[in-house]
Amino acid sequence: xxxxxxxGKTYVRSTTGWWRKNPHFVRYMxxxxxxxxxxxxALVLLAGLxxxxxxxxxxxxxxxxxxTPVSVVFHLVAALxxxxxxxxxxxxxxxxxxxxxxxxxxxxxxxxxxxVVMSMLILWWAAR
Amino acid sequence: xSDDTATRTIEIECLRYCSETxxxxxxxxxxxxxxDDMSVLQGLQHIKDHIDGTLTFRWSCRMxxxxxxxxxxxGVPQLACHTFLRDYFPGKVRxxxxxxxxxxxxxxxxxxxxxDKLEAVKPYLIPRVEKPVAAGAYVQTPKQMERYYQYSxxxxxxxxxxxxxxxxxxxxxxxxxxxxTMHRYNADSRDQGWIARRDVANAEEGVWGCTLxxxxxxxCPKDVDPAHAINQNKVNSTIDYFxxxxxxxxxxxx
Numbered sequence: 034x035x036x037x038x039x040x041g042k043t044y045v046r047s048t049t050g051w052w053r054k055n056p057h058f059v060r061y062m063x064x065x066x067x068x069x070x071x072x073x074x075a076l077v078l079l080a081g082l083x084x085x086x087x088x089x090x091x092x093x094x095x096x097x098x099x100x101t102p103v104s105v106v107f108h109l110v111a112a113l114x115x116x117x118x119x120x121x122x123x124x125x126x127x128x129x130x131x132x133x134x135x136x137x138x139x140x141x142x143x144x145x146x147x148x149v150v151m152s153m154l155i156l157w158w159a160a161r
Numbered sequence: 162x163s164d165d166t167a168t169r170t171i172e173i174e175c176l177r178y179c180s181e182t183x184x185x186x187x188x189x190x191x192x193x194x195x196x197d198d199m200s201v202l203q204g205l206q207h208i209k210d211h212i213d214g215t216l217t218f219r220w221s222c223r224m225x226x227x228x229x230x231x232x233x234x235x236g237v238p239q240l241a242c243h244t245f246l247r248d249y250f251p252g253k254v255r256x257x258x259x260x261x262x263x264x265x266x267x268x269x270x271x272x273x274x275x276x277d278k279l280e281a282v283k284p285y286l287i288p289r290v291e292k293p294v295a296a297g298a299y300v301q302t303p304k305q306m307e308r309y310y311q312y313s314x315x316x317x318x319x320x321x322x323x324x325x326x327x328x329x330x331x332x333x334x335x336x337x338x339x340x341x342t343m344h345r346y347n348a349d350s351r352d353q354g355w356i357a358r359r360d361v362a363n364a365e366e367g368v369w370g371c372t373l374x375x376x377x378x379x380x381c382p383k384d385v386d387p388a389h390a391i392n393q394n395k396v397n398s399t400i401d402y403f404x405x406x407x408x409x410x411x412x413x414x415x
Contacts (some may be wrong), residue, residue: 036280037273042180043263048329054236058326065372095314125373129392132308 064121070114073107119148168194171246172253173204175216178264185263188255189213195246201254202230202241205268218268225382228318229318232268233257238323259323261332275319278335284344287357305350312345312390314383321377321387327370334370335361337377337387338341344390347397355397363401 052058053149077099084091098104123144171191178186186361191208191216199207202220209216215286220230223242246254262270288299321337322328328336335343343361347354355362362368378388400406 035273035277037276041265043271044178044180044183044186045263046186046260048261048326051326051329055376057379058374061326061374061376125375128373128375128378128386128389130396131393131396144378 060121067114067118067121070111071118074111076116113141120145123148168196169250169265170194171250171354173201173202173208173246174253174255175205175208175396176257176264177216177267179215181267186197190253193246195250197245197247199246200242201232201234201239201244201256202245204254205241205256216268216316217266226316228316230321231259231320233260233323238320240318240320240382241384259319261325261329262319263324272319274332275317275322275336275339278339279317279342282339282346282361283358284342284346286346286349286351287353288351289353299351301350308350309348310413312341312348312385313386315342315385316383318382320380320382321385324374324376324380326374326376327372330412331366333366335364335366337371337391339383340368340371340394341358341385341387341390344394347394352409355394359401362394363398368392368398371395 052062081092081095081099084095099108123141126132126144127140130140133140170189170192174188174190177183177189191212193204193207193212195204196206196311200223205216205218206220212334218232218241220228220242221227222229225240226241227242232239232241232254233239233256234241234244235249236257238259241256256268258264258268258270262272262274265271287301292299315338317338319338321341325334325337328334340362343358346352347358368391371388373388373392375388378386380389
């Protein structure tokens with residue numbers, strides 16, 4: 034397999050609890066687990082869309098379910114995670130793009146500003 | 162202004178492991194006198210020369226060029242020569258071998274697995290057109306050189322592997338430095354590029370082993386940015402997977 038002479042007896046350290054060792058890894062794990070909240074939120078939204086196609090009664094039931102305390106708490110928590118998720122999304126964005134003539138910071142800042150502006154616009158449109 | 166000739170004493174805690182006598186690693190503490198201009202490497206050298214000659218570690222150039230002295234310094238992958246004791250004083254310094262690699266002895270890790278990966282990415286120019294020597298050099302514009310120059314700065318110090326949890330969890334993953342080196346050649350206008358190394362990139366252990374933790378690029382002492390190199394190639398790999406190369410008029414990475 035290897036043409037390099039492997040070392041004799043070695044000691045392999047355990048990777049248990051690796052993500053607690055470094056703040057960077059903790060942030061990474063929060064970033065990845067935030068996707069769970071993002072997907073549950075998407076499913077809730079999808080359920081609303083389905084109930085809308087079923088009929089008015091179903092849609093009203095879905096809206097009533099949204100107004101329950103459990104749902105309100107979930108949506109507040111989910112909103113925090115979604116905000117963190119979108120922020121980290123734009124933070125890693127420059128790494129996933131080809132070399133561009135603009136600074137990576139500009140891509141990150143541009144993405145975050147655009148998402149904040151869009152959220153505000155949607156909020157204004159919904160509340161109007 | 163601090164007096165850099167003043168000597169203070171710092172505690173250096175080293176991981177010790179000897180396969181012949183130890184069942185598992187232990188820590189040993191040394192009290193090391195240091196001046197403001199002393200690196201962690203010089204601290205280790207002081208231990209070896211004056212306190213305990215059995216402490217084993219790799220080093221060579223002392224100036225962040227050779228990439229031999231990578232260690233975990235207080236849990237962060239660092240070149241020991243590029244890290245200063247004064248920045249840790251009055252706290253202590255804990256020096257461990259690079260994470261995710263098997264320990265041979267004390268601070269020395271087994272890097273044979275990496276050498277295989279480096280070889281697998283064919284880290285040499287594979288010319289598009291073979292020319293006889295008489296035909297002259299393969300010329301390149303400064304702009305073409307710029308595309309790969311950053312990735313050619315890798316010194317194989319392996320700090321990025323110690324910073325990569327995916328490599329820690331799956332040692333078969335080709336890892337940051339090998340894939341950044343792959344990109345260095347793929348991005349070279351004189352090279353065949355993506356086509357020559359697509360098998361390594363497309364493999365399960367290739368670019369898709371990366372989940373963009375991004376810490377590799379932060380610890381790199383040469384600003385190579387392996388995370389960027391790997392994730393650009395995910396696009397090329399996707400193009401391959403869906404067979405889109407012929408529609409886009411390229412085999413990715415061109």
